Amino acid sequence: MRKSADWMIQLDERILEYVESQGWAMPSMLARERQFPEYEGVISDRCKRLHYCGFLDPIHGEMYDITAEGRLYLQGEIDAAHQPYAKASAVFERWDFPPGWDPGPIRFKL
DSSP states (O other): OOBOOTTOOHHHHHHHHHHHHHSOBOHHHHHHSTTOOSOHHHHHHHHHHHHHTTSEEEEETTEEEEOHHHHHHHTTOSBGGGSOOOOHHHHOGGGOOOTTOOOOSOOOOO
């Protein structure tokens, strides 16, 4: 039985299963497949999270291959909760702020 982490969704397992069966995949390929009704951007974000936790490795650009840990997860041998937590600020550059950046006081207009 697979042991997923709290941050994982069903799409993550489908991505891992597909990449394992095909040898490699790109988010654009997955978005064209019938079993992946999600947008390419969503699939790309999930692939980045799976890479951050060690289940996928980028081969070239947006091309991903499954890692040994990813295979062990699919076999139920690894508990994903013990892998690095894939929070958005750690995974996506668009959430990174320069060191020492301070937004100042937050003001809301009502």
